[in-house]
Amino acid sequence: MDVLAKNEARDALKAALRTFIKAYLTYNPEVTDVDKEQGGNAFLTDCNTLYTGGRKNALDHIEAAYANGYSPFSTGCQVIIADGLKGTDETLVEVPDGEYVKQAKIGHAVMDADIVISLSHFKGHECAGFGGALKNIGMGCGSRAGKMEMHSQGKPHVDPARCIGCGACQKVCAHSAITVADKKASVDHAKCAGCGRCIGVCPKDAVRAASDETNEILNKKIAEYSAAVLRGRPAFHINVVADVSPYCDCHAENDVPLCPDVGMFASFDPVALDQACLDAVNRQPSAPGSVLDERQKTHGDHFIDVHPATDGKVQLIHAEKLGLGTRRYTLIEI
Structure with a gap:
């Protein structure tokens, strides 16, 4: 590419970035309007x-x-x-x-x-x-x-201080890795697949990721x-x-x-x-x-x-x- 072509490409890039950034800064639908005109969604x-x-x-x-x-x-x-x-x-x-x-x-x-x-x-x-x-x-x-x-090397665990033994985590576990005893849930890591569904359904945020990765x-x-x-x-x-x-x-x-x-x-x-x-x-x-x-x-x-x-x-x-x-x-x- 010769110098003139490089300069033209640089100017075109600058103009495009100005329009794009301005649209983002002002939440301007202009970007999505252009996208739709080109057949995008x-x-x-x-x-x-x-x-x-x-x-x-x-x-x-x-x-x-x-x-x-x-x-x-x-x-x-x-x-x-x-x-x-x-x-x-x-x-x-x-x-x-x-x-x-x-x-x-x-x-x-x-x-x-x-x-x-x-x-x-x-x-x-x-x-x-x-x-x-x-x-x-x-x-x-x-x-x-x-x-x-x-975030983790291992599987999720249950904080017994937060757990109320409702069984919501047990119901969504597809691998029968969770048991509830004495109104407290626990996770069997040998069966756990690490899908995280139990974390999402716990109403008390008692199920936590290990967060033990370096x-x-x-x-x-x-x-x-x-x-x-x-x-x-x-x-x-x-x-x-x-x-x-x-x-x-x-x-x-x-x-x-x-x-x-x-x-x-x-x-x-x-x-x-x-x-x-x-x-x-x-x-x-x-x-x-x-x-x-x-x-x-x-x-x-x-x-x-x-x-x-x-x-x-x-x-x-x-x-x-x-x-x-x-x-x-x-x-x-x-």
Whole structure:
């Protein structure tokens, strides 16, 4: 490609990104209108969470989406919770070169899509180091059983202090792994298949995932789940590097942002995108009064300073090894 053609391509990309980002910032249905004109039918999606809260089942999840401005009336497209009402609607996707995952459990509606466009809040994460496009796609598109596989080596367990012995978990277990005695449930790990249905139906949140996987392996599993979602389909990714919180967005007690806001980044390459966002955050000064300001050492990585037990770059290195993209990038400012 000659210089003129490169410049024209760059200008076209800049114009497209301006329109796209403006539409996302204002919840403008313009994006979905264009999509429909081209014969497409866009939808917003996410999978249910493994932890307790307002996104544990599809009904509460949709309500949470609407409350935060993601409704058909503001975006022009429907909201579909990809792994169904209780987080069990999944598709098994082969990851032949996976080091830890050979069959990823992905929310069914995600795998029905022809194109993936991801929109992620780039922030710190207590287990993954940081969360960007790969974390959002890998963990976000995993069904409840998929999330449990990424977080855990083992099977779910019951907190007897919370359990009321109602038997709801026993009724949904397809493998007869759960028994109730003396008004307390227990899980036989020899029979348990790790599907996570018991977690979804417990009215007291007494059934919990083991959450005993090492952070390094967790990061690699996230990359392998991302590979299951992205391979074989066109994809485009946007990261918002603003209000960079020290912990995952699921933490209600989140502290003040680690650093000043940087902006929005976009790329067809999720690995390059996350690397660029990581580099951009690391160039920022720590915000006064933040956890980073209190803990900043000499790692050269703000997220390692905040979470010394994990290095999020493991995720990027493994994703690059899997062929999801490259950590090398050219930053074009618009």
